[in-house]
Amino acid sequence: MSIPFLDVGAAYRELQDDIESAVLASMRSGWYIGGEEVTAFEREFATYTGTGHCVGVANGLDALHLALRALGVGPGDEVIVPSNTYIATWLAVTQCGAVPVPVEPAEGTYNLDPARIEAALTPWTRAILPVHLYGQPADLDPILDIARRHNLKVLEDAAQAHGARYKGRRLGGHGDAVAWSFYPGKNLGALGDAGAVTTNDPAVADKLRVLGNYGSRVKYVNEAQGFNSRLDPLQAAALRVKLRRLDDWNARRAVVANRYTAAFAGLPLTPASVHRSAEPVWHLYVVRHPRRDALQNALKEAGVSTLIHYPIPPHLQAAYSDAGFRPGQFPLAETMAAELLSLPIGPQLDDAAVEHVIAAVKSAVASVG
Numbered sequence: 001m002s003i004p005f006l007d008v009g010a011a012y013r014e015l016q017d018d019i020e021s022a023v024l025a026s027m028r029s030g031w032y033i034g035g036e037e038v039t040a041f042e043r044e045f046a047t048y049t050g051t052g053h054c055v056g057v058a059n060g061l062d063a064l065h066l067a068l069r070a071l072g073v074g075p076g077d078e079v080i081v082p083s084n085t086y087i088a089t090w091l092a093v094t095q096c097g098a099v100p101v102p103v104e105p106a107e108g109t110y111n112l113d114p115a116r117i118e119a120a121l122t123p124w125t126r127a128i129l130p131v132h133l134y135g136q137p138a139d140l141d142p143i144l145d146i147a148r149r150h151n152l153k154v155l156e157d158a159a160q161a162h163g164a165r166y167k168g169r170r171l172g173g174h175g176d177a178v179a180w181s182f183y184p185g186k187n188l189g190a191l192g193d194a195g196a197v198t199t200n201d202p203a204v205a206d207k208l209r210v211l212g213n214y215g216s217r218v219k220y221v222n223e224a225q226g227f228n229s230r231l232d233p234l235q236a237a238a239l240r241v242k243l244r245r246l247d248d249w250n251a252r253r254a255v256v257a258n259r260y261t262a263a264f265a266g267l268p269l270t271p272a273s274v275h276r277s278a279e280p281v282w283h284l285y286v287v288r289h290p291r292r293d294a295l296q297n298a299l300k301e302a303g304v305s306t307l308i309h310y311p312i313p314p315h316l317q318a319a320y321s322d323a324g325f326r327p328g329q330f331p332l333a334e335t336m337a338a339e340l341l342s343l344p345i346g347p348q349l350d351d352a353a354v355e356h357v358i359a360a361v362k363s364a365v366a367s368v369g
């Protein structure tokens with residue numbers, strides 16, 4: 001038996017007829033930028049997340065970047081970011097001419113540790129950018145409280161957390177804005193690149209619409225130096241079909257995750273812990289092991305594909321070599337890069353595959369010691 005890390009085509013095949021007729025209808029409508037499919041998806045995703053506004057953009061990085069700009073972040077500002085995240089979170093900050101200021105995660109949940117934020121604030125701090133990493137909501141209330149006390153904006157990176165809840169409420173409107181990616185491998189994935197921002201602030205939504213459309217509200221009248229970043233109507237058509245299945249898919253991911261966690265109890269292998277206020281959607285299922293690379297090789301031999309999220313933390317990437325960071329500066333992020341392994345998880349992973357992964361993990365752990 002050979003288990004891929006994720007079969008991205010499986011979600012498409014499950015809804016193939018509905019997706020194909022929606023995309024075909026969109027093509028035949030003769031409307032190729034904006035229009036009804038985009039507006040309908042924005043309305044439906046705003047409703048799903050319980051927020052006042054959703055603005056579609058071209059991808060998740062643009063969602064982060066444009067949302068920071070709409071919140072007023074610009075050159076010279078500092079933005080608090082997790083030391084352990086996908087590099088897009090940091091790139092969005094530098095694309096605004098602002099400076100990413102890394103803060104280490106809480107060990108266990110791997111999300112931004114609110115207790116470490118205040119020590120990183122300076123007179124130039126403008127915003128806090130928590131990431132709901134691996135599909136688990138960050139501990140938002142203390143972060144929002146710090147932001148209120150210091151007059152900072154909060155942008156959430158929810159690229160891995162569609163449908164996740166914090167204190168019973170779906171992500172989407174806790175902070176000033178929330179950025180989403182619909183990259184094909186995400187819990188809600190398009191058939192290519194797509195993204196969105198949700199917010200309860202109509203002024204932020206309005207700024208985003210203008211920024212993503214050449215800085216223009218009225219054709220050929222440009223009030224800002226904007227960007228071209230719009231949600232493609234074909235992607236919107238496919239996303240509308242998939243959104244209706246998202247809760248079922250997330251529920252299946254939770255079943256798989258809970259089965260893994262129960263099966264790994266007592267093994268010298270540490271699954272992520274879940275914060276009491278969080279209902280994760282298990283975009284990834286990570287485990288920590290001191291001999292991670294050996295474990296990954298043993299699993300590969302047993303036909304189980306795994307991935308590492310992420311092998312190099314942003315501060316050690318060549319992309320940030322000019323920023324003056326050094327190895328050892330963010331030890332938790334570096335340990336996670338060395339010790340975390342992501343096991344196969346997805347809504348179409350069946351029980352037989354799950355049991356195969358569990359058996360393979362048990363014997364791999366025993367063999368690597």
Ligand SMILES: *Cc1c(COP(=O)(O)O)cnc(C)c1O
Pocket residue numbers: 059060061062085086088089131157159160181182183193194195
């Ligand atoms: C996927 C991802 C992004 C970027 O999304 P794209 O649509 O690929 O640009 C940003 N942040 C996190 C945490 C992600 O996982």
